[in-house]
Amino acid sequence: MKTEQPKPVTFKKINATNKMKEIMERHFRELDEASKTKSRKVAWCTSVGPAELLRGMGFLVFYPENHGAMLGSTRMATDLIPLANALGYSPDICSYLTADIGSYLKGASPISKAYPGIAGPPRPDVLVYNTNQCRDVHDWFSYYGREFNVPVVGIQTHRGVGDISKAHIDSISNQLKAIVPQLEEVAGRKLDMDEFKNAVGLSRQCTDLWKEVLEIAANVPSPLTFFDGTIQMGPAVVLRGEQVAVDFYKELLAELKQRVRDGVGAIDDEQFRLYWDGMPIWGKLRELSTQFAGLNTCVLASTYCSSWVFPALDPDDPFDSMARAYIELFIVRDENYKERYMEDQINRYKIDGMIFHDAKTCPNNSNNRYGMPERLTNKFNMPTLVINGDLNDLRCYSEEQARTNIEAFIEQIAEKKSR
Ligand code: SF4
Numbered sequence: 001m002k003t004e005q006p007k008p009v010t011f012k013k014i015n016a017t018n019k020m021k022e023i024m025e026r027h028f029r030e031l032d033e034a035s036k037t038k039s040r041k042v043a044w045c046t047s048v049g050p051a052e053l054l055r056g057m058g059f060l061v062f063y064p065e066n067h068g069a070m071l072g073s074t075r076m077a078t079d080l081i082p083l084a085n086a087l088g089y090s091p092d093i094c095s096y097l098t099a100d101i102g103s104y105l106k107g108a109s110p111i112s113k114a115y116p117g118i119a120g121p122p123r124p125d126v127l128v129y130n131t132n133q134c135r136d137v138h139d140w141f142s143y144y145g146r147e148f149n150v151p152v153v154g155i156q157t158h159r160g161v162g163d164i165s166k167a168h169i170d171s172i173s174n175q176l177k178a179i180v181p182q183l184e185e186v187a188g189r190k191l192d193m194d195e196f197k198n199a200v201g202l203s204r205q206c207t208d209l210w211k212e213v214l215e216i217a218a219n220v221p222s223p224l225t226f227f228d229g230t231i232q233m234g235p236a237v238v239l240r241g242e243q244v245a246v247d248f249y250k251e252l253l254a255e256l257k258q259r260v261r262d263g264v265g266a267i268d269d270e271q272f273r274l275y276w277d278g279m280p281i282w283g284k285l286r287e288l289s290t291q292f293a294g295l296n297t298c299v300l301a302s303t304y305c306s307s308w309v310f311p312a313l314d315p316d317d318p319f320d321s322m323a324r325a326y327i328e329l330f331i332v333r334d335e336n337y338k339e340r341y342m343e344d345q346i347n348r349y350k351i352d353g354m355i356f357h358d359a360k361t362c363p364n365n366s367n368n369r370y371g372m373p374e375r376l377t378n379k380f381n382m383p384t385l386v387i388n389g390d391l392n393d394l395r396c397y398s399e400e401q402a403r404t405n406i407e408a409f410i411e412q413i414a415e416k417k418s419r
Contacts, residue, residue: 056196072282221265
């Protein structure tokens with residue numbers, strides 16, 4: 001069977017997006033104000049770093065990876081990466097890192113384009129990392145530590161973890177406690193356990209709601225696409241630990257539940273359901289979402305968007321529960337764990353096929369390199385496709401080739417379903 005030619009598509013707007021844009025703008029303006037007036041201390045933090053601990057000391061928190069994604073989605077990244085390459089940061093390492101350093105060197109930021117009056121990222125008072133996702137974040141923050149002459153503190157996490165033991169939790173929990181005095185010195189105040197617990201509690205509420213948002217995609221038709229998720233996840237990344245993120249996800253969830261009650265899908269006439277593994281190709285989200293929608297295909301679940309689901313967080317046990325939450329993430333785990341996780345996702349979301357994005361500069365989020373697609377294809381008799389590309393460096397991505405491969409892939413799924 002041949003699939004029909006892609007047709008023009010219209011996107012169904014999620015109304016809560018307006019609120020999301022408002023609160024993201026407030027976040028950047030608050031950081032800018034603090035940076036200019038020195039009214040609050042600013043910590044830069046990795047996306048799955050110890051944000052709740054920082055909030056317990058009154059820091060405002062800025063996430064360079066979020067800035068990296070903005071550089072990608074505005075397509076500024078590809079031209080900025082060579083500036084970091086010229087300093088010796090290889091084109092093969094994280095293109096969030098290279099794009100972000102390029103942005104700093106050139107003094108060009110998507111923040112100033114989106115929010116007039118803000119020059120760019122706020123100046124950090126301290127840089128706080130967790131290597132649970134990769135080593136690149138440590139090197140990235142070390143660069144800025146030297147540039148701004150501010151402390152770089154962090155957590156070294158085990159990688160390739162299978163079962164999580166008490167020794168793992170103790171190691172991370174002790175490291176979290178060990179960085180408190182350094183952070184207190186920068187903050188100029190003590191850690192307030194009530195504020196810390198409150199932040200952990202709000203993070204937990206935020207993460208529970210975000211999980212519910214993502215899991216609503218199990219409905220047929222799905223009211224949400226992966227591409228929607230990459231936009232709606234902003235507050236779960238940068239505002240976890242704050243009430244505003246909790247309120248936003250309540251609103252978003254209510255809207256999506258209404259879609260389910262009304263039988264409204266995120267795309268018209270959903271026929272095929274796909275899972276996206278790996279990083280988004282930030283500069284091509286619009287093109288990809290248009291192509292898939294035109295092929296009646298809903299890409300509705302992903303490993304990436306689920307990276308900010310931390311069910312272990314417990315305000316009554318903040319250190320140990322944070323330690324567990326930030327080590328039990330998918331990206332930290334071994335291949336066996338990842339395979340079981342994907343099997344569960346395939347069943348939960350009634351997946352017809354999987355796309356693996358092999359991101360040139362992020363091996364940590366490219367899960368196709370050790371036989372995973374082949375094993376899942378065999379186990380589920382399900383087509384899989386590997387797309388070569390990158391999160392930010394569009395020189396690594398052939399759009400024409402990806403388009404052709406996606407078309408052939410959907411034809412393959414259609415043929416299999418018609419048998
Ligand atoms: S996980 Fe990948 S994209 Fe994220 S910071 Fe590390 S190398 Fe970059």
